Amino acid sequence: MIRNIIFDLGNVLISFNPADYLSNHGYPEDLKNTYLNDVFRSAEWRLIDNGDLTTVEAIDVISSRSSLKRHEISEIFDLRNKILLPIDNNIKILPELKKQGFRLYFLSNFPCDIFEDVVERNSFFKLFDGGIISARVKASKPGKRIYDILMEKYSLIPRECLFIDDLEPNVETAVEMGMTGIWLYDTMDLENLIKEKLNSIH
Numbered sequence: 001m002i003r004n005i006i007f008d009l010g011n012v013l014i015s016f017n018p019a020d021y022l023s024n025h026g027y028p029e030d031l032k033n034t035y036l037n038d039v040f041r042s043a044e045w046r047l048i049d050n051g052d053l054t055t056v057e058a059i060d061v062i063s064s065r066s067s068l069k070r071h072e073i074s075e076i077f078d079l080r081n082k083i084l085l086p087i088d089n090n091i092k093i094l095p096e097l098k099k100q101g102f103r104l105y106f107l108s109n110f111p112c113d114i115f116e117d118v119v120e121r122n123s124f125f126k127l128f129d130g131g132i133i134s135a136r137v138k139a140s141k142p143g144k145r146i147y148d149i150l151m152e153k154y155s156l157i158p159r160e161c162l163f164i165d166d167l168e169p170n171v172e173t174a175v176e177m178g179m180t181g182i183w184l185y186d187t188m189d190l191e192n193l194i195k196e197k198l199n200s201i202h
Contacts, residue, residue: 002201004156005097007193008141008165009108012184013091014084014118021083038066039076049109051135080114086122093191094127097128106131107150107163109140130154142169147177162197164190 010016018040022032031123039045044058053061053079063070106125110118110133119125134151139146151158158178164170171181180201182193 001160002102002162003160004103004105004154004162006105006107006150006161006179008167008170008172009106009110010119011087011166012164012190013087013106013124014122014185015087016084018083023081025186034066034068038062038068039073044107046140048111048113049134050140051112051138055111055113056121078141081104081117081121084114084118085088086124090190091122091124093194094124097194098127103129105150105154105156106133107146108132109134141165142167142173144173144177147173151177162194164194173189 007013017026017034019032022035027035035082041060042058042062044053044061047053048055048058059070059073059077062068062073066073086112102129106128108131112135115133130150130153132146132153134140134146137146137149139149141147150156158174161174162182162184163171163174163179164182164184165174166184168183168185171183175181180197182190182197184190184193
């Protein structure tokens with residue numbers, strides 16, 4: 001029986017689409033692609049998520065090799081909060097799941113320096129019974145250790161957990177550990193996906 005539902009944050013409850021944001025705000029195509037490749041897809045971006053680099057350190061490293069000036073890279077990092085927007089259709093199901101008695105958790109690859117701002121701007125975080133972000137524990141999905149940390153901290157049993165993520169490798173790890181998984185790979189109807197998955201189990 002599923003007792004716990006574990007959500008990824010990015011592109012599950014909070015949209016994060018830098019390419020769309022840059023296009024919609026008039027960035028020229030060549031500059032947009034430079035920002036995407038040099039910043040958002042950089043190794044440093046992943047190291048920030050993992051808590052191995054601070055944002056300031058990452059900006060220094062990226063600026064040492066990029067055609068972008070340091071202030072341009074810094075400005076792009078400052079845009080993160082504007083790019084991170086709640087996905088209302090998915091968030092609206094959280095109170096109903098709580099009413100049904102499920103315990104809710106988040107498990108996300110997320111940097112420390114903007115997490116508190118995101119929590120303050122999104123009241124739905126009050127519905128969670130707990131959660132883990134990668135930068136705080138220096139472990140990232142799809143590596144197994146971050147899942148183990150969540151299980152241990154909240155005394156969760158994998159077979160009692162439904163895990164939802166927008167990246168298939170992250171779901172695969174959860175399933176390998178004994179959880180039930182939902183891969184939310186596009187703008188699918190999360191509410192119905194959860195209902196269908198729960199009905200197939202109970």
